Amino acid sequence: MSMIRRAFAISAGVALVLTISSGTVCHAARKAKAVKRPAAHVSSKLSVPANIMAGAAVTSGRYFSAPKLPEDTLAGIRLGRPAKEILSRWGNPSRVTVGTVQSQGPDQTQQAGIPYTPPAGGMAGVPYLGGIAAGVNQAAGLLGLQNSPMPSGMPAPGYLPPMTPGMPPAPGQTQPNSGGSSTTLTEEEVTWTYDLQNGITLEFIITDGLITQITVGGQGPWGLSKTRTGLQLGDTYKLVLWVCGYPENQRYAGRFLRASYVNKSRALYTFLNKKLVGITIAMVPQELM
Known part of the structure; x- marks a missing residue:
């Protein structure tokens, strides 16, 4: 036992x-x-104080992060992808505009910027951005050159009238492979504009069949306008600067203020009365060479 x-x-x-x-x-x-x-x-996660969040169109359930990676997706579409992905997601565009775009060769020493601009007229379909001499996309190109003026006579990146075969290049412009100190290449670009029923306007710029620039415009809020950092249409100027830091440069076009983060994150933010009404992301020149 x-x-x-x-x-x-x-x-x-x-x-x-x-x-x-x-x-x-x-x-x-x-x-x-x-x-x-x-x-x-x-x-x-980036902490945002209540007084900085105040005034945004959406103040609850928001998450923000510092801009560690360049922006590459907006309105559910990714930069550098084939244009057919836009058609698959958004269908037939409201408007189609065709023009030409110029890009500087690698021997140019100008400051990097967003090179693509809509052909003549900017974003006429965006109620908050239309009617201004430089639309949100044109401002993107100008902001890239703001601190680096081009030599006298050389056109800034933007819309170029088509050249007649046999005509000499414009002043300050050289033909490809001409042996000059700079080379300006021109190619066709197409702009697809979508006027959504919720008041949001989308603009996609396509070069050689690839998506090279995306813009969303409107009062917001709109979830698909959200960036990597968590910002979206309807946010305030103070919130954008709190999340992204101080802009590389800022510029007024009429009543609209454009803040550039082109070199840091491929992004340009457009404000009206200190509210975010336009977001543009684009591939920079180095990615297009």
Whole structure:
């Protein structure tokens, strides 16, 4: 009888040791996981004070992050993808505009900027951006050159009238492979504009069959206007600067203020009365060479 009790006591002791050991291992594993998760979560989220958030069209359920990577997607469409993806997502455009665009060769030393601009007229379909000499896309090209004036006589990136075969290049412009110190290439670009029923206007610029620039315009809010950083139409000037930092440069076009983050994140923000009414992202020259 005593032997049975002793055997039972030994087996119970072994079971207790195994239970404690197992519990210790599980607890250590849970503790290791608990330490890792919050660190990853905190590093990806940018804290925004209530007074900075105040005034935005949407103030609750928002998450923001610092602009560590360039913007590449807007309105559900990604830069550099084939144009047919726009048709698949948004269908037939409201308007189609065809023009030409120029780009400088690699021997140019001008400051990098967004090179693509809509052919003649800018964003006529966007109620908040239309009627201004330089539309949101034209402003993007101008902002890229704001601190680096082009040599006298050389046109800034933008719309060029088509050249008649045999005509000499414009002043300050050289033909490709001409041996000049700079080379200006011209190619066809197409602008597809979509006027959505919710008052939002989309504009896609396509060069050589690829999406090279995307603009969304309107009062917002609109979820598909959201950037990597979490900003969207309807946000305030102070919120944009809090999240993205101080702009590379700023410029007024009429009543509209354009803040450029072209070199940092491929983005240009357009404000009316300190509210975000336009977002433009585009591929920069280095990506198009």
